[in-house]
Amino acid sequence: MxxxxxxIDGVWKIFGDRADEAMAAIRADGIGKAEVLERFQAVVGVxxxxxxxxxxxxxxxxxxxxxxxxxxxxxxxxxxxxxAGSVRILGEDIGKMRQDxxxxxxxxKIGMVFQNMALLPHRSVRDNIGFALELRGMDAYxxxxxxxxxxxxxxxxxxxxxxxxxxxxxxxxxxxxxxxLAADPEILLMDEPFSALDPLIRRNLQDEFLGxxxxxxxxxxxxxxxxxxxxxxGDRIGIMKDGEIVQIGTAEDIVTAPADDYVADFVAxxxxxxxxxxxKIMVSPExxxxxxxxxxxxxxxxxxxxxxxxxxxVELSTHSDLPVLIKSDGALVGVVDKNxxxxxxxxSADE
Amino acid sequence: MSTQAxxxxxQRNIDERDVSIEAFCVTKADYYAPIFERYxxxxxxxxxxxxxxVIAPWLWSAWRGVWLMFWISLAxxxxxxxxxxxxxxxxxxxxxxxxxxxxxxxxxxxxxxxINTYGTIGWAVLILGRLWMGSQANRWYxxxxxxxxxxxxxxxxxxxxxxxxGVLIILICSPITTYRATQLRxxxxxxxxxxxxTESVESLLAQYHQVPDVPALSTAVREDAAAAQARFDQLxxxxxxxxxxxxxxxxxxxxxxxLGRSAGLVEEYLAISKxxxxxxxFIDDFPTLARLDPPExxxxxxxxxxxxxxxxxxxxxxxxxGRKVTLFTYSAESIDISINWLRASFAGAFDAMTNxxxxxxxxxxxxxxxxxxxxxxxxxxxxxxxxxxMGTTAFVASSLAFLALFELWQIAMQTxxxxxxxxAVCVFVGLPIGIWMAxxxxxxxxxxxxLDVMQTIPSLSYLVPAVAFFGISQPPAVxxxxxxxxxxxxxxxxxxxRQVPESTKEAALAFxxxxx
Numbered sequence: 001m002x003x004x005x006x007x008i009d010g011v012w013k014i015f016g017d018r019a020d021e022a023m024a025a026i027r028a029d030g031i032g033k034a035e036v037l038e039r040f041q042a043v044v045g046v047x048x049x050x051x052x053x054x055x056x057x058x059x060x061x062x063x064x065x066x067x068x069x070x071x072x073x074x075x076x077x078x079x080x081x082x083x084a085g086s087v088r089i090l091g092e093d094i095g096k097m098r099q100d101x102x103x104x105x106x107x108x109k110i111g112m113v114f115q116n117m118a119l120l121p122h123r124s125v126r127d128n129i130g131f132a133l134e135l136r137g138m139d140a141y142x143x144x145x146x147x148x149x150x151x152x153x154x155x156x157x158x159x160x161x162x163x164x165x166x167x168x169x170x171x172x173x174x175x176x177x178x179x180x181l182a183a184d185p186e187i188l189l190m191d192e193p194f195s196a197l198d199p200l201i202r203r204n205l206q207d208e209f210l211g212x213x214x215x216x217x218x219x220x221x222x223x224x225x226x227x228x229x230x231x232x233x234g235d236r237i238g239i240m241k242d243g244e245i246v247q248i249g250t251a252e253d254i255v256t257a258p259a260d261d262y263v264a265d266f267v268a269x270x271x272x273x274x275x276x277x278x279x280k281i282m283v284s285p286e287x288x289x290x291x292x293x294x295x296x297x298x299x300x301x302x303x304x305x306x307x308x309x310x311x312x313x314v315e316l317s318t319h320s321d322l323p324v325l326i327k328s329d330g331a332l333v334g335v336v337d338k339n340x341x342x343x344x345x346x347x348s349a350d351e
Numbered sequence: 352m353s354t355q356a357x358x359x360x361x362q363r364n365i366d367e368r369d370v371s372i373e374a375f376c377v378t379k380a381d382y383y384a385p386i387f388e389r390y391x392x393x394x395x396x397x398x399x400x401x402x403x404x405v406i407a408p409w410l411w412s413a414w415r416g417v418w419l420m421f422w423i424s425l426a427x428x429x430x431x432x433x434x435x436x437x438x439x440x441x442x443x444x445x446x447x448x449x450x451x452x453x454x455x456x457x458x459x460x461x462x463x464x465x466i467n468t469y470g471t472i473g474w475a476v477l478i479l480g481r482l483w484m485g486s487q488a489n490r491w492y493x494x495x496x497x498x499x500x501x502x503x504x505x506x507x508x509x510x511x512x513x514x515x516x517g518v519l520i521i522l523i524c525s526p527i528t529t530y531r532a533t534q535l536r537x538x539x540x541x542x543x544x545x546x547x548x549t550e551s552v553e554s555l556l557a558q559y560h561q562v563p564d565v566p567a568l569s570t571a572v573r574e575d576a577a578a579a580q581a582r583f584d585q586l587x588x589x590x591x592x593x594x595x596x597x598x599x600x601x602x603x604x605x606x607x608x609x610l611g612r613s614a615g616l617v618e619e620y621l622a623i624s625k626x627x628x629x630x631x632x633f634i635d636d637f638p639t640l641a642r643l644d645p646p647e648x649x650x651x652x653x654x655x656x657x658x659x660x661x662x663x664x665x666x667x668x669x670x671x672x673g674r675k676v677t678l679f680t681y682s683a684e685s686i687d688i689s690i691n692w693l694r695a696s697f698a699g700a701f702d703a704m705t706n707x708x709x710x711x712x713x714x715x716x717x718x719x720x721x722x723x724x725x726x727x728x729x730x731x732x733x734x735x736x737x738x739x740x741m742g743t744t745a746f747v748a749s750s751l752a753f754l755a756l757f758e759l760w761q762i763a764m765q766t767x768x769x770x771x772x773x774x775a776v777c778v779f780v781g782l783p784i785g786i787w788m789a790x791x792x793x794x795x796x797x798x799x800x801x802l803d804v805m806q807t808i809p810s811l812s813y814l815v816p817a818v819a820f821f822g823i824s825q826p827p828a829v830x831x832x833x834x835x836x837x838x839x840x841x842x843x844x845x846x847x848x849r850q851v852p853e854s855t856k857e858a859a860l861a862f863x864x865x866x867x
Contacts (some may be wrong), residue, residue: 077861107863117860132862179862189861312391 004052004088005219006059011049012073013243016146023083025058028214033242041325045071047243049085056217060234062224068243069223073189076221077110079104084123090186097183104283107181111180113215121266125151126160132183150178152153153212170201177209181216187221228267231275232257255347256280271343278313279306281324281344282334289336295335301325306333318339375496377508386489387496397486405481411488413517416506420491421485421517427480429528434473436532441466494593530636534837538647542631546640550619555613569617576610579603640677646685663695688759694820701820708826715771724755726766756835757863769825773832779839785844795845802838 014022014036022040025031033044037149046068052060061069070079075087076082079095087094089109094102111132119128124201127134129150130143138146144160151160154174159183164172173193193209194202208227213220224230230237231251238248239259247259289295302316302324316324323337336344372387373380389395394690402413410426411417445462448455499505506513555568560821561570583603586596632638648668655661656700719727735747755762788795810831817827 077859079860103863103865105863106861110861112858112861114854114858114861116854118852118854120855120859131859135863183862 005055005090005348006053006221006305007088007091008052008072008075009086011046011072011075011087012044012309013046013075013080014042014083015045018042019083019269020120022086027069027172039147044243045308046075046082049240049245051238051244051245053221054220055219057235058213058220060222060230060237061240062223062227062230062234062237063223063240067240069225069240070191070301071128071145071150071243072240073191073221073223076187077106077112084142104136106270107132108183109185110187110189111183111185112189113173113176113180113191113193115195117169117196117300118180119172119175119177121164121312123164125156125162125164125167128164128235129160129179131179134287136351146182148176150182152174153181154178154208156257170197170205173205174199178287181212181218186219186220188222190222191222191227194229196298202229209233227270241268250323251275254282268347273311273314275308276344277306278310278326278334278336281310282306282336283340285332285335286333288323288337292337295325296325303327310344314345317341334343368653371500375499375507383489383492387493390493391474395490400482400485401488401492402485405485406492408481408484408488408515409521410518411515414509414514415492416508416510416513417488417491418506420488421520421762424480424484425521425524427476427484429525431473431477431480432525432529434469434476436529437469438466438473439467440535447724449777459494474559490829508516526632527847534634537630537635541627542638542640544619544624545631546642547618548623551613551616552620555617565617565621569614569621569672569865570616572614578608579607579610583607600714603637639678643681644686645674645676645679646681647669648684648689649691653695653852662693664830690816705821706778708821708829711775712768712825712829715768716765721762724760728755740801750833769828769832773829776829777837777840780833781840782844784847785841786848788841789845789848798841802841805834824853 012023012026014026016022018040019042022036022042022044022131025039026036028043033047036042036044049057049068049072060071063069071080075082076089078087078097082095086151089105094105097105097205111165114142119125120131123131126144126147130138130145133143134140134262148157148160151157154177156171156174156178159175161170164175167175173196176193178188194205197205210233222230222233224233224326234250234251236250237254238245239254239262240246241262247254247263249257252275254263255267255272258267284293285295295301299322300320301322302311303328304316304324306326306328308326313324317336317338323335326334326336369380369384372384376383381775386395386399397665401411402426404420407422409428412420441462445459445466448458448462452459494506495507499507552565554570555572556565558563559568559571563569580603583600583825584602586603589596614780631640646669650666650668652664652666653661654664712722731747733849736744784798788798813834814827814831816829821827821830
């Protein structure tokens, strides 16, 4: 079996009373969204989505509102049943699970954080965090202990006895995160967790979450409509449009090689300084020498590694008139002069 | 450049709108489109009118599907016509009174007054109402247009079928209402006499099966009556009658009297006009006077035989000879009999419920009434102090003082016990029903109207059946309190559960909670 923790394969979700008929028609005639709506009064929420998330990886699903990302993520813990396709968690097909096994899976293996926090208003913060544990049948003493530990993790020590309504939005979302972490699940589903917060607090929480995920190594599916956030958080990013995943790749892949105009539009405003590495824009020494002049090895060229980002290259270039030599294990693999660098910054390097 | 684009866009919008107005109106869109536009711009003058809506507002609105206007205009016209019909009603009466002006001065002034007032009101309502309908018609039509744009199934276009329905409604409602307005209030006896005469004619027809029709029957009965009278006269003329002759004489006399009465009834029947029948059947009250055979009179009784087995025994009483009842009595007696059956068949269940209620009442009453009054009073005060505050405690203290001073203490404690038991019943029964109602659409559909009825009927009217089933004393009182107090309990429970946000439910599910 594959070692992917979350594996989604050809998942379709069609909303409406006649979803099955619509699905059959799509399979048979390949009809489009508009026609599905007209003929079956059904809405296509997710269209043939497939992806894998490896252990410890943070996978970002990015798309505008209505693109189906929240719908898709709810298939991972089967809050929504797929119309077609399969979802495997830790190698097990959850579509075939019985209700009690599914509940156990949700309680122990998958933690979820919601955009609107969705804390239970009548329970204290501690009881909220211990909710999944309590449902699992854990005694109150251990519940409280684990909940306090989780509170500590999200630096809310001492807030256990408050009611959620007494906390600020940012703190409430920390509680939401603590609730997801308390049961020590293998998988975290984060549904736009920071979208409802103001930018400064959002940044704070992003940093904190990055730190946490560094330590905890949880497999995470992170939903966001904010590309900056996706790039900050995600090891890999999946971009969704109208229920379809249009591109999956690392932030650098997506920024340097957008799959279509839609993605290109999206990434147009993104700063490439920290994203693009030297390897992406460098010219091979031979080509450089052919086009420009020979490299005078005697002179003191600035040097960088292929994985260094553009920011580093700019920094090096400002201190020297000579092109930057990119060396890997001591061998010269490429050259970046000022023109190449500027092109790379602007985003037209590999045209 | 940009202004040109704007103008282009505006033109496009106008075109689109015109097309949609055409699709909405189907006919005469060129009349409505500019009116709608002026109304949108706020330039439609107050006196703008749709001439068809002035002439025949109900026809126009039915034709165009503006049902609100249909009903309003119909109501206005009915009010106007009823007022005008009062004039028609009182004018002949006035003429009659004026034959002898000196004797009828009061009547004449009263009738003149009524005729003038009703006439003025009638014409005013008719004219002002029509003018209002005319000015309102296109505005309401525009509102309908807007609703149609959101929801295409809203009535639109013109439809002969709708017009037909409108005409049918008017035909069913107007003539009889108008006719009623011209008539004085019916004499109740008149309708009763009609039924009586009809009945006796029917039974006489059964006796005189050789006569072809009712007028012939009348003559036949009259003849028989005369014959009987002749026999009586003949016997009466004999001065010294034997005992036999005496008996025959009185028999002849009573026969003559009965036949005379029957003949009177037959004549009365013949005098009944079609209009009288119509009046009795359709005007004022629902005709429950129709005579029916009464329902079979059954009494249900629980009988225990020697083996100690109890069963319900039905006793059928023979019907009283010739007894006829009205529809009302028939229904009432049927219900009586079924209640009787229920009580006999489920006596065990009712007794058990009564017992449970009585036993728990007794326990609680003992607790309240046999605890010395200082202790109870002190507990009340402490409770109100801990759970509320100074103000409430003071109020409780003064209330307790009132009860104590006016010798109401024991009665108050009894009532208290009643309230405690009722509350317990409410919670135990109401909470599950409330949860069920919140979870189940069909349950809500069934329970909600029942609860509404429970809340609105006065307690006295369900106290009577409660007494029938549970006997007198405390248990029916508990029941009445429960009927009164349970609906809010159930409704609020259901409401609370239904109001849990969808996202909270989702979160609970995501952490492994079950669906329920």
